[in-house]
Amino acid sequence: MQRRYLSQARPHHHQSLKKMLLTIATTAAISASMLVTAADKYLFNDSHFHLTNYVQQGTDIRDYLKIMGDKVGRSTLFGIPLQQSWSHSVTGDFAPTYYLQSDAPLYYYSFTDAYIAQAYLSLSKSERKRFDPMITGFNPADMYGVDHIRRVLLTFPGVFSGIGEFSIHKEFVSAKVAGDTASLTDPALDRILEFAGEVGLVAIIHNDIDMPFAKENSTPVYLEQMKTVLKRHPNTTIIWAHMGLGRVVHPVQTQATEQDAARPPNQLEIAESMLLDPELKHVYFDISWDEVAKYAVSSPETITKVVAFFNRFPDRLLFGTDNVAPTAQEAHLKVFHMWDPIWSQITPEANEKIRKGTYAKVFDTAAKKVRRWEQANAKK
Numbered sequence: 001m002q003r004r005y006l007s008q009a010r011p012h013h014h015q016s017l018k019k020m021l022l023t024i025a026t027t028a029a030i031s032a033s034m035l036v037t038a039a040d041k042y043l044f045n046d047s048h049f050h051l052t053n054y055v056q057q058g059t060d061i062r063d064y065l066k067i068m069g070d071k072v073g074r075s076t077l078f079g080i081p082l083q084q085s086w087s088h089s090v091t092g093d094f095a096p097t098y099y100l101q102s103d104a105p106l107y108y109y110s111f112t113d114a115y116i117a118q119a120y121l122s123l124s125k126s127e128r129k130r131f132d133p134m135i136t137g138f139n140p141a142d143m144y145g146v147d148h149i150r151r152v153l154l155t156f157p158g159v160f161s162g163i164g165e166f167s168i169h170k171e172f173v174s175a176k177v178a179g180d181t182a183s184l185t186d187p188a189l190d191r192i193l194e195f196a197g198e199v200g201l202v203a204i205i206h207n208d209i210d211m212p213f214a215k216e217n218s219t220p221v222y223l224e225q226m227k228t229v230l231k232r233h234p235n236t237t238i239i240w241a242h243m244g245l246g247r248v249v250h251p252v253q254t255q256a257t258e259q260d261a262a263r264p265p266n267q268l269e270i271a272e273s274m275l276l277d278p279e280l281k282h283v284y285f286d287i288s289w290d291e292v293a294k295y296a297v298s299s300p301e302t303i304t305k306v307v308a309f310f311n312r313f314p315d316r317l318l319f320g321t322d323n324v325a326p327t328a329q330e331a332h333l334k335v336f337h338m339w340d341p342i343w344s345q346i347t348p349e350a351n352e353k354i355r356k357g358t359y360a361k362v363f364d365t366a367a368k369k370v371r372r373w374e375q376a377n378a379k380k
Contacts, residue, residue, distance in 0.1 A: 042073030044336060045359035048165060048204065048241060048288035048320025051116065052079040055086075055097050056109060058325035061119040065127060067329045073356060074363070076204075077120060078134040079112035080324070081166055082177065105178045110137035110148060117156040132161045132363045134204065140166055141180040143188045146195045153199070157374040161366045163196055164204030164239070169222050171212045171246045184225040190232060197236035200369020202362060204286070209244030209270075210252065220244075220252055223270065231279045237362060239284045239318065242292050243271055251295050268309050275313050284362065287354070288320030293338035307345045314346075314353035318362065 052058030056079065059067070068075060086095050087104035096102035113135050120133050135152050138145040149163060167173060168182045168189065175181070182189070184207065196203045210220040223244075230238060244267075245251060251267035265273065274280050287296070296306045310317065319336070326332040343351060 041070055042356065043071045043333070044319050044355040045073045046075040046321050047239070047286050047318035047359050047362075048322045049075050049077060050080055050165075050322070050324040051077055051119065052112065053097060053325050054080055054082060054084040054099055054106070055095075056080075056083060056112060056115070057097070059327065061123065064326070065123075065130070067326055067332050068130065069329055071329065071333060074130050074132065074359065076134055076162075076320070076363075077116055077131045078136045078165060079109075079116055081108055081110075081112060081136040081138070082106040082173070083109035099173055099176060103176075106173065106176045107178045108137065108139045113137040113152045113160075114156075117152075117159045120159055121156075132367065133159050134162045134164055134202075135160050136164060136166055138163070138166070138192070139179070139182075140168060140189050140192060141182045141186055143191060145188055146191045149192065149195060149201075153370070153374060154377065154379055157378065158371065160201070161363055161370055162202030162204065163192070164202075165206050165241055166204070167206040169208045170206055171208055171249055184222065184229050189229065193229070193233040193236050193238070197233055199373045200237075200366055202237045202239060202366045204239045204241055206241045207244065208246045208249040209267075210249050212246070212248045214249070214252075220270070227274065227280070230283050234279065234282055237282055237284070237366060239286050239362075241286050242289050242322070243267070243285045243287060245289075245292050245295065247291055268305055272309065272313075275316050284316050284318060284358070286318045286320045287339075288322035288335075290322075290335045290338060293335055297338060297341050303341050303345070306342055310342065310346045310354060311350045314350035315358055315361075317354045318358050319355050 050058070051061065051064065058079070061077075064075075082099070084096050084099055084102060084106055085104045087102065090104045091102050094101075096104070099106060116133050116136075120128060120131055123131070135149050137152075138148040153160060168184055180186075193203060195201075207222060207226055209223055209226070210218075211222075214220070226240070226244070230240075252265070252270060271285060274283065275285075287293075295302070297303055319339070321332065321335045323332055323335065343355075346354075
């Protein structure tokens with residue numbers, strides 16, 4: 001009797017189980033659909049954003065959330081590692097807030113990392129999912145720079161996903177920094193990038209490809225040094241900020257002459273050759289900053305070339321604003337809309353990846369690796 005009862009009950013049990021699994025699957029599908037829909041509504045993820053400026057003043061993180069609104073899905077979060085000093089003997093009662101406003105030196109301001117961590121931790125868990133904080137308050141010319149990064153990770157576990165933006169060669173900035181000048185040949189930089197690879201941290205580096213006001217048809221001064229550094233650290237995910245450009249470091253321009261029909265490569269050709277190099281498959285470019293956008297849309301011919309480049313390498317490019325402490329959404333979105341002539345012409349797949357997808361891939365992977373490292377190295 002008991003055996004027959006179990007036999008008869010089994011189909012009913014199977015039906016109940018079937019219904020339960022169907023309900024779970026349906027719920028999961030709806031949840032996934034809601035997540036996709038939520039992600040799709042945003043214009044972009046911001047791979048390059050400064051919450052504070054050169055005197056460590058900025059936007060309250062809750063105000064920044066309002067500025068992001070339904071336009072920015074996720075955003076990196078970092079301060080500026082350098083503090084502009086206010087030397088009364090130089091500017092008198094005028095308090096400079098930007099490095100071009102004074103001849104007084106800049107110095108590394110390590111507290112920026114604690115400030116960013118506290119701002120992030122003040123948010124709810126759901127709000128935190130929209131941010132990927134970065135460590136910036138270290139000196140890349142100091143062999144102890146690695147120790148600062150390690151200390152920050154262990155002091156604020158669960159917060160940071162990368163390091164940067166930090167600068168090596170930067171027009172008008174490098175010469176103003178107190179102490180040793182950062183260099184691509186400095187072993188301190190190698191220690192930092194090696195450690196970033198060990199932990200899984202993304203590294204965003206600002207390094208001008210050339211000196212300011214370089215001559216046409218000349219080889220970019222820092223290009224070969226930069227490629228050498230990148231190739232020394234194949235296990236580190238590195239984003240070269242602004243594609244190597246600056247305020248007065250223009251895209252490399254070349255043209256053939258009657259005397260020399262074989263010209264050196266221009267900016268897009270340099271980037272293309274790097275993205276095709278199997279030794280640099282860990283390297284990405286961000287297209288942040290309005291100074292970069294203005295070059296990209298400067299003429300119909302340039303737009304056509306950039307569109308072709310974007311369509312070819314969407315897995316290696318990330319959009320970012322490079323905005324500093326914005327106060328309103330309209331101003332924050334201005335640099336994004338500077339790219340509209342290009343957004344309107346690239347393929348839907350390239351569009352999605354450059355604006356959102358590549359960011360998610362890079363920073364999600366980094367966060368998982370860093371959390372594992374933190375757990376393995378947690379203070380006992």
